[in-house]
Amino acid sequence: xxxxxxxxxxxxxxxxxxxxxxxxxxxxxxxxxxxxxxxxxxxxxxxxxxxxxxxxxxxxxxxxxxxxxxxxxxxxxxxxxxxxxxxxxxxxxxxxxxxxxxxxxxxxxxxxxxxxxxxxxxxxxxxxxxxxxxxxxxxxxxxxxxxxxxxxxxxxxxxxxxxxxxxxxxxxxxxxxxxxxxxxxxxxxxxxxxxxxxxxxxxxxxxxxxxxxxxxxxxxxxxxxxxxxxxxxxxxxxxxxxxxxxxxxxxxxxxxxxxxxxxxxxxxxxxxxxxxxxxxxxxxxxxxxxxxxxxxxxxxxxxxxxxxxxxxxxxxxxxxxxxxxxxxxxxxxxxxxxxxxxxxxxxxxxxxxxxxxxxxxxxxxxxxxxxxxxxxxxxxxxxxxxxxxxxxxxxxxxxxxxxxxxxxxxxxxxxxxxxxxxxxxxxxxxxxxxxxxxxxxxxxxxxxxxxxxxxxxxxxxxxxxxxxxxxxxxxxxxxxxxxxxxxxxxxxxxxxxxxxxxxxxxxxxxxxxxxxxxxxxxxxxxxxxxxxxxxxxxxxxxxxxxxxxxxxxxxxxxxxxxxxxxxxxxxxxxxxxxxxxxxxxxxxxxxxxxxxxxxxxxxxxxxxxxxxxxxxxxxxxxxxxxxxxxxxxxxxxxxx
Ligand code: WT7
Numbered sequence: 296x297x298x299x300x301x302x303x304x305x306x307x308x309x310x311x312x313x314x315x316x317x318x319x320x321x322x323x324x325x326x327x328x329x330x331x332x333x334x335x336x337x338x339x340x341x342x343x344x345x346x347x348x349x350x351x352x353x354x355x356x357x358x359x360x361x362x363x364x365x366x367x368x369x370x371x372x373x374x375x376x377x378x379x380x381x382x383x384x385x386x387x388x389x390x391x392x393x394x395x396x397x398x399x400x401x402x403x404x405x406x407x408x409x410x411x412x413x414x415x416x417x418x419x420x421x422x423x424x425x426x427x428x429x430x431x432x433x434x435x436x437x438x439x440x441x442x443x444x445x446x447x448x449x450x451x452x453x454x455x456x457x458x459x460x461x462x463x464x465x466x467x468x469x470x471x472x473x474x475x476x477x478x479x480x481x482x483x484x485x486x487x488x489x490x491x492x493x494x495x496x497x498x499x500x501x502x503x504x505x506x507x508x509x510x511x512x513x514x515x516x517x518x519x520x521x522x523x524x525x526x527x528x529x530x531x532x533x534x535x536x537x538x539x540x541x542x543x544x545x546x547x548x549x550x551x552x553x554x555x556x557x558x559x560x561x562x563x564x565x566x567x568x569x570x571x572x573x574x575x576x577x578x579x580x581x582x583x584x585x586x587x588x589x590x591x592x593x594x595x596x597x598x599x600x601x602x603x604x605x606x607x608x609x610x611x612x613x614x615x616x617x618x619x620x621x622x623x624x625x626x627x628x629x630x631x632x633x634x635x636x637x638x639x640x641x642x643x644x645x646x647x648x649x650x651x652x653x654x655x656x657x658x659x660x661x662x663x664x665x666x667x668x669x670x671x672x673x674x675x676x677x678x679x680x681x682x683x684x685x686x687x688x689x690x691x692x693x694x695x696x697x698x699x700x701x702x703x704x705x706x707x708x709x710x711x712x713x714x715x716x717x718x719x720x721x722x723x724x725x726x727x728x729x730x731x732x733x734x735x736x737x738x739x740x741x742x743x744x745x746x747x748x749x750x751x752x753x754x755x756x757x758x759x760x761x762x763x764x765x766x767x768x769x770x771x772x773x774x775x776x777x778x779x780x781x782x783x784x785x786x787x788x789x790x791x792x793x794x795x796x797x798x799x800x801x802x803x804x805x806x807x808x809x810x811x812x813x814x815x816x817x818x819x820x821x822x823x824x825x826x827x828x829x830x831x832x833x834x835x836x837x838x839x840x841x842x843x844x845x846x847x848x849x850x851x852x853x854x855x856x857x858x859x860x861x862x863x864x865x866x867x868x869x870x871x872x873x874x875x876x877x878x879x880x881x882x883x884x885x886x887x888x889x890x891x892x893x894x895x896x897x898x899x900x901x902x903x904x905x906x907x908x909x910x911x912x913x914x915x916x917x918x919x920x921x922x923x924x925x926x927x928x929x930x931x932x933x934x935x
Contacts, residue, residue, distance in 0.1 A: 313713030320727035321753075327728060328354070328756055331570040332562070335360060335605070336369050338535040341562070345754065350774040350781075351761065352754035354563030355538035362542055362561055363439035364533040366604035367402050370395040379609045382583075382632050383428045386475040386615025391428055395607065398432070405429070405436035406531035408523045412467050412499045416441035416534060419544070421465035421497070423447045423456055423487055425474025426614040429503045429520070430590045431600045433469055438542060438561075441534035445544045445556070448591030449474055449481065451873040453489035455554075459546050462556055463763060464496045469520075473506035477616045484510040491516075538562025542601075544763050545593055547699040548813035549772055550784075550803045556763030557593075557699050564597075565605060567703040567757030571726055572602035575693050575704050576636050576665060577711035583662070585611035586638040587625070592810075593699040594669055597757075598638060602703070617643055623654040626685075630658040637685070638667035638693075642808040644677045644685075645839045652684040660685060665710060667693045670809030671841045672797050678719035696722040696797050698783065699811070700773065702757030705729050706795050721794045729755055731795065733787045738777040741789070748801055749787040750780045803897070805834040805842040810875045812844075814897070817878075820871035821846055824864050826854045831887050833901040835880070843879035845904040849887060856883035880904070886920040 320327040325344035332341070332355060341358030370376065381393040393401065414420060420437050422444055424430040430446070437444040445463045447456050460468060470487040473480040484502055488511060491497055500517040502510065512519075542561040546554040572578060584603055588594035590612075603610045611632050617625050625647070629637060647654070666686050668678070673694055682692055695707040706722040706729065708715060715723055725731040730753040733741045741747035751758075758781070762769040776782045786798040800806065803814040814832040821830035829849040834842035848864065850856060861881045868876045888896045902908065903925055 310713065310715055313709075313715065316712065317725075317727050321730060324728060324753065328566060331728075331756075332358075332566045334569055335365050335565055341538060347754050349779050350770055352563070352758055353539045354560065354754075354756045355566065358538040358562050359535040360538065360562055360565070361439065361441075361533035361535055362565055362601060362605075363402055363406075363435045365565060366435055366438075366601065367395065367399050368533060370607040371399045373607075375607045378607065380604065380607075381428060381431070381610055381612055383612045384614065384628060385427070386478070386613075386619060393428065398435075398604075400528050401428075401432045402435045402439060403528055403531050404524055405432050406439040407525060407529040408501065408520065409433075409436055409440055409442060409467070410531065411523065412501065412518075414440065414442050414467050416536070417540070418442045418467070419463040419465045420444050421447055421456070421460040421463065421468045423449060423451075423468060423470045423483060423490075424503065425449045425471055425476075425481065425483065425505060426589060426612060427471065427474070427503065427505055428612070429469075429471070431604075431612070434543070434590075434596075434600055435604075439531055439533050441536045441540065443541045443543055445546070446591050446596070447546070448589055448873070449483060450589075450591075450875060452870055453486045453493075454871050455873055456487065457490040457493040459554065459556070460490065460494045460497060462546075462554075463544050465494065466496060467499050467501065468494070468497050469501045469503070471503040471505040472510045473508045475506060475615055477619045480506045480508055482508065482510075484508075488513075536561050539760065541760060543596065545596060545699055547593075548804060548811050548816055550813055550815060552813070552815040552819040554813075554816065555768070555772070558760040558763050559596075559702050559757075560760050563756035563758070564702050565601060567728075567755060568597050568602040569605050570728075571704040571707075571757075572598070572606060574709040574711045574713075574726055575695060575707050576638075576667065578603070578606050578608055578636070580607075582635045582664075583609050583611065583633050584636040584638070585613075585629070585632070585634045586667075587613070587617070587643060588638075588640070588669070593697075593702070597703055598669075617647065618650070622647070622650045623657055626655045626658040626660060629660055629663065633662040635662055635664045636667070637663055637665075638669065638695075640670040640809040641668055641673040641677055642671065642840055644668065644673065644681045648677055648680045648684075649839065652680075655684050660687065663687070663690050665693065666690045667695055669695045669697070671806045672799060673720060675719040682719070691717060692719075694720075694722045696785075696795070700759045700781075700783075701751070701755070702759065703755075705751070705755070706731055706797075718790075718794055721790070721796050723794050725795070733789050733795070734777070734780075738780060743789050743791045743793075746786055746788045746798060749783045749785040749795070749797065750777060751783065752780050754781075799841075805832075805844065807834075807842050807844060807875055808840040812872070812876060816872065817844060817846070817868065817876055820868050820876060821848055821864065823871060824867045826851050826860065827864065828852075829887055831895045831897060831900050832878075833897055833904050835901075835904045837879070844876070845880045845882070845900075846878045847882050847884050847887060847900055849884055884923065886923055888920045 341355035
């Protein structure tokens with residue numbers, strides 16, 4: 296946990312100013328956040344900065360605003376009208392550039408289309424789209440009319456899409472004829488059709504033409520977007536919404552088999568994201584910002600769409616795979632657009648590091664000023680490679696810790712306001728307004744250098760409003776462990792300087808290439824295979840992806856294990872959840888190790904999968920099953 300002496304630190308200001316700013320945010324949180332809120336445009340000022348009835352926080356209660364207005368309209372009233380908002384590049388190399396003025400036109404057009412489909416305030420719209428400009432534009436169009444969007448990552452299966460669309464009760468689904476990924480076409484409309492057969496609430500479907508693939512259109516339900524666009528640009532007045540009206544619902548995995556629909560507000564969410572984006576990325580008028588995440592995750596919602604556009608920033612969006620058609624595609628894009636801020640994931644850094652520095656060296660990356668990392672812990676080796684070979688030893692790296700639930704950045708270096716030294720692998724310090732701590736099982740603060748649970752002790756503006764449809768589950772999942780304190784599900788340690796080191800999940804959630812997947816969700820998918828009786832999923836440390844997925848499955852009596860069955864099960868998991876659920880290893884066992892009360896002992900399976908010592912197994916009902924698992928593990932490892 297050594298501190299790195301980095302050259303740019305010599306020009307940094309002393310930390311004191313930052314500490315004063317932070318202290319003020321803790322001592323006078325309402326005044327502090329009200330000041331931040333004034334950077335946005337409000338139709339009506341709030342009556343109260345915070346109404347806190349644990350676990351429900353209402354920020355800026357009574358205030359009225361519109362997210363689309365803040366991200367688009369207010370910029371077209373200034374010189375930014377002709378500033379680039381989005382540089383978009385498709386995987387095949389096609390390019391579309393949107394100024395704020397064009398973005399304004401497009402958002403209005405799509406808002407009019409939504410209205411023509413009968414979508415109004417508080418209606419839910421499911422967006423199942425590839426990384427094309429229509430995705431952020433439809434999000435803004437929903438926000439414009441007060442509709443609530445739920446983006447479903449385009450890598451999800453028909454079943455996953457249907458589950459999410461049904462849970463929100465979506466009225467409309469927007470999809471595309473397909474999307475490009477590694478030169479192949481993903482048949483999104485076809486997958487959507489399968490999902491729609493299970494979605495009674497969806498009345499209409501809008502289809503965007505992207506790949507020119509033939510698709511089936513259901514005349515009473517499906518419309519091509521291009522057929523719906525009006526000749527003349529209609530102007531759609533942005534609907535003033537209350538600060539606590541939901542902006543969107545986004546699903547994420549937890550410890551049960553059912554994904555949680557995280558509901559985010561409009562006011563608090565935007566205030567948090569606007570402020571934190573400035574602090575962390577030091578965004579300037581001339582910045583060219585590229586976040587490589589998919590818009591389908593919270594990173595895409597907050598750090599591609601809402602925060603950067605609320606700032607009037609110029610952003611880059613790239614549709615495809617990082618290493619396609621050549622492994623230097625990303626470095627090429629940085630060079631081509633003069634990217635100044637580059638925000639990506641540790642998995643991507645580790646993968647590209649594996650290809651070697653000769654690839655970035657082919658390109659001029661001197662435009663870069665700042666790098667960012669998100670989604671999983673970044674190991675010091677990857678951090679240093681990123682720092683050296685991409686940042687040219689010139690760019691600070693902001694390791695941003697946050698979650699779908701937190702809405703915005705929580706713990707991160709903040710070069711926009713402070714000059715704390717960086718330590719490779721540490722997310723450094725909580726941002727202003729964020730009261731984070733590391734505690735023991737009883738909620739008592741951990742001594743420094745000791746591992747504990749990461750918690751947030753005070754409400755913050757970007758925090759979730761709740762879990763869609765289930766207030767009890769919201770209370771239970773986040774607020775029951777420590778009353779009045781938000782439980783994050785992560786392990787962390789604070790070092791003697793108060794720096795936070797995030798050590799990964801403390802619950803049954805995996806981080807596979809930064810994607811968050813609950814083991815229970817994977818187990819449900821596995822046992823839905825007709826030949827699988829019981830399954831346990833554990834994570835195995837993977838040098839690139841963080842976690843890889845290992846399944847121990849017990850088959851129905853009389854069914855013999857076979858390589859074909861393994862393939863079938865892997866394919867089944869992809870069909871049920873999506874490609875990111877593809878297991879890396881499958882072991883067929885005749886018994887799973889369980890406690891006396893019948894709970895599967897994941898600790899043992901995890902130890903077996905990771906080839907480490909098993910530790911204390913005294914709570915085991917049947918110790919023989921451990922040997923059996925180990926035996927089958929070794930046997931199956933050999934046979935593959
Ligand atoms: C979980 C949240 C928030 C954007 C993407 C992920 C892990 C996130 C970091 C980081 C170590 C991190 C945590 C967290 N995580 N950022 N900088 N260092 N771990 O959102 O899918 O809701 O996942 O991602 O485990 O709890 P998410």
